[in-house]
Amino acid sequence: MRRLFVAGNWKMNKTIAEAEVLVQEMLPRVDAFANVDKAVCPPYTALPAVAACCKNTGLKVGTQNLYWEESGAYTGEIAPKMVAEICDYAIVGHSERREYFAETDETVNKRLKAALAAGLHVIVCVGETLEENEAGQTEAVVTRQLTQGLAGISEAQAADITIAYEPVWAIGTGRAATPEDANDVHKDVIRPLLAKQFGEKRAQAMRIQYGGSIKPDNAAELFSMSDIDGGLVGGASLTADSFVSIIEAASMVAIVMAETES
């Protein structure tokens, strides 16, 4: 059975002081749900403070991005080892990076390799735009993003990768994909691609998160699907109440799944 994994992507929100307040509010409440893997990804400036608060707790910390070079004249960029000093996780290839900052499948692949080499666990985001969805191109787009994004990655490295399927039209819109539609992409497109590259055993063990307008009231239904192994949460990770409720929903689903399996 795959452990559910819920990560909060705070995007460009929270000063250091605000981030500390938020994480301190979350910590005593989320730590109770030991059957769920959980992480928060604050902006760079708040990473050290949030990581210090989360030390020796079950709440892990991740960066929202990183650059692939080790050091040098790359003004404004952050090297993998700089973030690996502070946190355990990294998000790469988020659709906002692709849309606003010219991220491509090739640069996603470079960031992924550099992050893995630095010892980070990486959440690789994929997902089609509304236009692509309406044109029936979801499978083709996700296949291209995954094939190129994971190019050259070995089965052993895949142990440190989580995939996040985030249909772009569902992000920040309040319009989540239906659990069935999202699960179809996870089960019939993403997992078979992972199996082709890494073998069936590894593919079955890898987590595929859903992302896009996850809220406390739709989380349990999404996480109950066979191939939705948690979520990447944006807006609803910015308040303790909603993020804790989503983790609680994951924990309840995990209990039911464990009972069904035994």
Ligand code: PGA
């Ligand atoms: P949202 O964002 O939950 O606000 O839709 C999800 C994401 O971008 O990861």
